[in-house]
Structures are given as structure tokens and as C-alpha cells.
Amino acid sequence: MATAISTGDNATPRRGKIADFVRRNPTIVVGGTLMSLIALAALFAPLIAGDPLSFQPINRLKGPSAEFLLGTDSLGRDVFARMVYGARISLLVGLSVAAISIVAGLFVGLTAGYFPRLDTFVMRLMDGIMAIPAILLAIALVSLMGASVRVVIIAISIPEIPRVTRLVRSVVLSVRELPYVDAARSNGTRAFKILRRHILPSTIPPLIVQATYVSASAILTEAGLSFLGAGTPPEFPTWGNMIAQSRLYLSIAPWTIFAPGICLALVVLAVNLLGDGLRDHLDPRLARRM
Amino acid sequence: MMAYIVRRLLATIPVMAIVGIFVFMLLHLSPGDPAAIIAGDNATEANVAAIRARLGLDRPLYEQFVSWVWQTVRGDLGVSMFSNLPVTTLVMQRAEPTIALALTTLFVAITIAVTLGVLAAWRAGTLVDRVVMGFAVMGFSVPVFVVGYMLVYVFAIQLRWVPVQGYQSIFDGIGPWLHRLILPSVALGLAYVALIARITRASMLEVLAEDYIRTANAKGVGTGRMLLRHALKNAAVPIVTVIGIGVALLISGVVITESVFNLPGVGRLVVDAIARRDYPIIQGVMILFAGVYVLVNLTVDIAYTFLDPRIRY
Numbered sequence: 311m312a313t314a315i316s317t318g319d320n321a322t323p324r325r326g327k328i329a330d331f332v333r334r335n336p337t338i339v340v341g342g343t344l345m346s347l348i349a350l351a352a353l354f355a356p357l358i359a360g361d362p363l364s365f366q367p368i369n370r371l372k373g374p375s376a377e378f379l380l381g382t383d384s385l386g387r388d389v390f391a392r393m394v395y396g397a398r399i400s401l402l403v404g405l406s407v408a409a410i411s412i413v414a415g416l417f418v419g420l421t422a423g424y425f426p427r428l429d430t431f432v433m434r435l436m437d438g439i440m441a442i443p444a445i446l447l448a449i450a451l452v453s454l455m456g457a458s459v460r461v462v463i464i465a466i467s468i469p470e471i472p473r474v475t476r477l478v479r480s481v482v483l484s485v486r487e488l489p490y491v492d493a494a495r496s497n498g499t500r501a502f503k504i505l506r507r508h509i510l511p512s513t514i515p516p517l518i519v520q521a522t523y524v525s526a527s528a529i530l531t532e533a534g535l536s537f538l539g540a541g542t543p544p545e546f547p548t549w550g551n552m553i554a555q556s557r558l559y560l561s562i563a564p565w566t567i568f569a570p571g572i573c574l575a576l577v578v579l580a581v582n583l584l585g586d587g588l589r590d591h592l593d594p595r596l597a598r599r600m
Numbered sequence: 601m602m603a604y605i606v607r608r609l610l611a612t613i614p615v616m617a618i619v620g621i622f623v624f625m626l627l628h629l630s631p632g633d634p635a636a637i638i639a640g641d642n643a644t645e646a647n648v649a650a651i652r653a654r655l656g657l658d659r660p661l662y663e664q665f666v667s668w669v670w671q672t673v674r675g676d677l678g679v680s681m682f683s684n685l686p687v688t689t690l691v692m693q694r695a696e697p698t699i700a701l702a703l704t705t706l707f708v709a710i711t712i713a714v715t716l717g718v719l720a721a722w723r724a725g726t727l728v729d730r731v732v733m734g735f736a737v738m739g740f741s742v743p744v745f746v747v748g749y750m751l752v753y754v755f756a757i758q759l760r761w762v763p764v765q766g767y768q769s770i771f772d773g774i775g776p777w778l779h780r781l782i783l784p785s786v787a788l789g790l791a792y793v794a795l796i797a798r799i800t801r802a803s804m805l806e807v808l809a810e811d812y813i814r815t816a817n818a819k820g821v822g823t824g825r826m827l828l829r830h831a832l833k834n835a836a837v838p839i840v841t842v843i844g845i846g847v848a849l850l851i852s853g854v855v856i857t858e859s860v861f862n863l864p865g866v867g868r869l870v871v872d873a874i875a876r877r878d879y880p881i882i883q884g885v886m887i888l889f890a891g892v893y894v895l896v897n898l899t900v901d902i903a904y905t906f907l908d909p910r911i912r913y
Contacts, residue, residue, distance in 0.1 A: 438618025441890040445852040453874050530743050534856050537745050560749055561757045571746035579741035
């Protein structure tokens with residue numbers, strides 16, 4: 311039996327393994343590919359798109375053409391170029407918010423889950439933050455601290471932290487009482503080492519999945535903030551402010567709204583697909599529950 | 601049961617207290633002097649000082665906090681800095697469109713989502729299931745303002761079936777009122793449909809695998825009756841939980857939807873207030889929205905016992 315398996319393995323060329331992975335995880339592959347394409351476009355924006363800022367009033371609200379692939383907006387700016395550059399802000403915000411809220415939520419969740427004395431206080435604090443509508447909290451923070459990309463990232467991260475905290479805490483609570491953790495504790499291992507060596511690893515798979523959902527939600531919130539005019543400063547082209555600036559021209563120049571809108575939907579869809587795929591791959595138990 | 605309800609009610613106090621502290625600190629520790637903003641660019645030092653004294657901003661922070669909490673607990677949300685009207689009055693003036701939008705969205709979303717979720721679970725693994733779940737992932741991914749403008753473009757601009765934007769009071773007739781709320785509630789409901797449909801499907805799948813469903817089928821209970829009376833009723837608890845959690849999503853969405861469809865609601869009130877730094881309105885509306893969220897989730901917790909008598913506290 312063992313030989314059969316090993317011959318099978320040896321006989322499978324590398325390409326076969328990849329094909330196998332693709333067949334088993336179509337959502338990871340579709341989401342990942344879409345994501346990579348958009349990330350490449352954002353990274354190499356200057357190579358594939360023209361100047362997103364220059365405006366030619368003579369060319370305002372022109373339909374798609376060879377010169378302007380997706381036409382121009384109400385100031386005569388290149389919609390395609392702005393769309394490509396807009397990906398930069400969305401991806402930057404998505405990645406940074408995921409990183410910040412995962413690190414902060416991990417820290418708070420480990421502390422709350424492992425030290426019962428702090429648990430009630432910390433979780434009530436998190437409940438309080440969760441009760442405030444995320445978008446209002448973010449708008450208020452941005453308008454009070456002054457609009458900049460950094461402030462937008464912080465403002466969107468804060469309402470995401472409680473959700474990560476809850477997830478981490480629930481994992482800690484279930485792992486804390488397992489025999490191997492008990493054993494470590496009775497050995498006299500210090501709390502910090504138990505958390506780092508014995509508990510932290512169990513939180514990683516669900517956190518990876520959560521990170522994708524957090525970035526999807528962050529990208530949507532950033533777009534919402536930009537749309538309401540309370541987000542990224544208007545000199546940066548973002549998908550949200552492109553839509554807001556073109557809202558009056560919906561009937562005569564729908565491409566100015568639909569191009570960034572479809573991009574936004576595609577990015578979030580890609581991230582969500584990636585998340586669903588990773589969830590099925592990393593945590594089959596959770597997948598069945600969802 | 602009564603004891604449980606009282607206990608749950610008491611547990612909301614610390615949460616609301618934290619919301620209060622958070623909202624207060626957020627606004628009062630932020631840079632910028634609201635008195636100077638109200639006074640305008642040409643104000644003298646004396647003008648600014650007078651405004652500061654009138655608003656109580658010259659008092660120590662803890663004193664301001666204590667008097668603000670005392671006010672809020674008594675249901676007084678303060679007076680707007682710009683219009684000099686009580687915040688409660690301003691909110692009441694704007695409440696109708698917001699409540700109307702929230703309720704129609706809930707109705708649309710729950711009806712569609714539960715139907716889709718039940719269908720997907722019943723036909724699990726088939727094309728129907730895949731289409732519904734694909735639609736659910738899409739629903740999560742398209743922001744409400746993008747869906748909103750797409751719907752406006754197709755149904756208001758191209759087909760001219762509904763007005764582009766605006767609101768008409770329900771007291772001027774149900775027809776025109778509904779006419780203007782259809783697009784906003786569908787746009788806002790989409791993400792909610794996705795969320796509820798997914799959980800409905802998951803919860804139904806679990807229940808459909810139970811022995812008593814097989815028994816029901818074997819004794820010849822009709823499909824519809826089996827799905828609704830036997831399965832859905834027992835799958836209700838997680839669905840109701842998600843509806844409660846989703847209210848946070850709904851409230852955030854309301855703020856944006858009101859802006860897309862030009863509905864004169866509470867969301868617009870607070871967005872305008874933030875731009876002008878009208879502290880009492882910002883504080884008041886945030887507290888109010890947080891209160892609604894906490895209250896809805898409290899109701900959901902209590903509803904469990906009615907949905908599933910096996911749950912005892």
C-alpha cells in the first residue's frame with residue numbers, strides 16, 4: 311500500500327500537482343489570480359496608464375476611445391488612468407488595515423482569553439466599539455484628525471479590531487484547557503511562553519482567513535468614506551471619490567461611475583473568494599458551519 | 601425568564617457607558633477648537649471666548665463629561681451648535697426616512713434571503729445552490745453605492761419606472777412612498793441578503809440532516825410543509841442571530857444609501873454635522889445608533905427562548 315502511494319506520488323509530475331490543487335480549490339485560484347492581476351496593475355500603474363491628474367476641459371465627459379480607453383470625467387481626466395491608480399489606495403488600505411487590526415486583535419484577544427481577570431473588562435470595551443457604526447466612527451476620526459491616507463487606515467482599523475479579538479479569544483478559550491496546555495502550565499512554563507508556543511499557533515489558520523475578510527471590509531469602508539467625501543484626500547484618485555465626483559453625470563457619462571464601481575466589486579470579490587477558498591482549505595470544520 | 605431579561609438589560613449598561621466614554625473622548629480630545637470654527641474666520645478673541653463659555657467648553661473635561669452624561673441619561677441630547685435646535689428635535693425631524701428605509705430593507709432582505717437560503721439548502725449541491733451561493737458572494741462584494749447607481753441607471757434613467765432620488769412621506773400616500781423606497785432598499789439590502797442567505801443555507805443543511813426530517817418525509821409530509829414547519833422553524837436561531845448582528849451593517853449602509861438617493865434622514869444629518877463639527881449632533885446620533893444596535897441584539901437574545909423553548913437561562 312505504502313509503495314503504491316509513493317509510486318503514485320513519484321509518477322505525478324509537478325504540473326499534475328498544480329492541476330490537482332486548482333481542481334480542489336477553484337475559489338483560491340480564481341480569487342488569487344484576479345487579486346494578482348489587480349496588484350500588478352496597481353504596482354506598474356505608470357507603465358500601463360497615462361497621467362491620472364492632468365485635466366483637459368476640452369475633452370470633458372468623452373466616451374471611451376483609443377486615446378482614453380474608458381473615456382474622460384467631468385474635468386476631462388482619463389478615467390482609465392484614475393481607475394488604475396485608484397487600485398493603489400484600495401490595496402494599500404486593505405493590506406494595512408488587515409495587518410494592523412490582526413496584530414492588535416491578536417494581542418488583545420490573547421490577553422483577554424488567557425487572563426480571566428481582564429476578560430470581562432476587555433470584552434465589554436470591544437462590545438462598546440462594535441456598537442458604534444463603523445462608518446460613522448471612521449468618518450468622525452478622519453474629519454477630526456485631518457484627512458490623510460494614514461489617518462484613514464487607522465480610522466478603518468479601529469472598528470475591525472473587536473471582530474478579530476473575539477475570534478482570537480474564542481480560540482484561546484477552547485485551547486486553554488487542553489491537556490497539553492495544562493501540562494505546560496503545571497511544568498511551570500510562564501504565561502508568555504505558553505501563549506506564544508502553545509496557543510498562538512492555533513490562532514493562525516482562522517486569522518489568515520479573517521485577514522482576507524477584514525481587508526475586503528476595509529476596502530469597502532474606504533470606498534464608502536471617499537464616496538462621502540470624508541476619506542482619502544481628494545488629490546488622490548480613489549474609486550470612491552471617482553464615483554462621488556461623477557454622480558451628477560450618471561445619465562450622460564455612466565462609464566465614469568461604472569468603471570471604478572466594477573473595479574471595486576471585482577477586488578472585493580477576489581478577496582472574498584480567496585477568503586472562502588482559504589477557509590475551506592485551512593479549516594474544514596468552520597467551512598461546514600458556514 | 602424575567603430574571604434573565606433583567607440581567608441582560610443590566611449588561612447593556614457597561615456597553616453603553618463605554619460607547620459614551622469613547623464618543624465623548626473622540627470628540628473632545630481631537631485637535632481643533634470648535635468654538636473657533638463656529639465663530640468663523642473673522643472672529644475676535646473675545647467672540648471665540650464667548651462662544652466657548654456658552655458651550656461650556658471652558659470648563660474642565662471631567663465636568664463637561666459628567667454634565668453631558670447626566671443630560672444624555674435623561675434623554676436630552678443637547679443643542680446643535682449651528683441651528684440652536686435641540687438634537688432630539690433635529691433627529692425626530694429626520695427619523696421618518698431613516699426608519700422607513702431600515703424597515704423596508706429588512707423586509708426585502710429577510711424575505712429574499714430566507715427564500716434563497718431554503719432553496720439552496722433543499723437543492724444542495726445542484727446548480728440552484730451554486731447560483732444562490734455565487735450570488736451571495738457577489739452581494740458581499742458590491743458596495744451599496746455602486747449597486748445603487750446601477751439600479752438608478754437601469755430603472756430610473758433608462759426605463760423611467762421609478763424616480764431617480766428623493767423621499768416622500770408615508771403620510772402623503774403609500775404608493776409614492778414605496779415607489780421612492782424600492783431602489784434604496786434593494787441596494788442596501790443586497791449585502792444583507794447575502795449574509796442571511798448564507799447562514800440560512802448552512803443552518804437548514806444541518807437541520808435537514810436530522811432524523812426527524814427523514815421521518816417527516818417518510819410519513820408523507822409535503823415538501824413545503826416539511827421545509828417550512830419542520831426544518832426552517834428549527835433552523836431559526838442562527839438566522840435570527842445573524843439578522844441581529846447585521847443591524848450594524850444596516851446602520852452603516854443607511855448612512856451611505858441616504859447620500860446616494862438623497863433621502864433626508866438621520867444619516868445625512870450626522871454626515872453634515874461631522875463636516876461642520878457640530879459636536880452635540882455627532883455625539884447624540886452615535887449614541888442613538890449604538891443604542892439601537894444594542895437594543896436589537898438584546899431583543900434577539902430574548903427571542904431565542906421563544907424560538908427554541910429548549911434554550912433556558
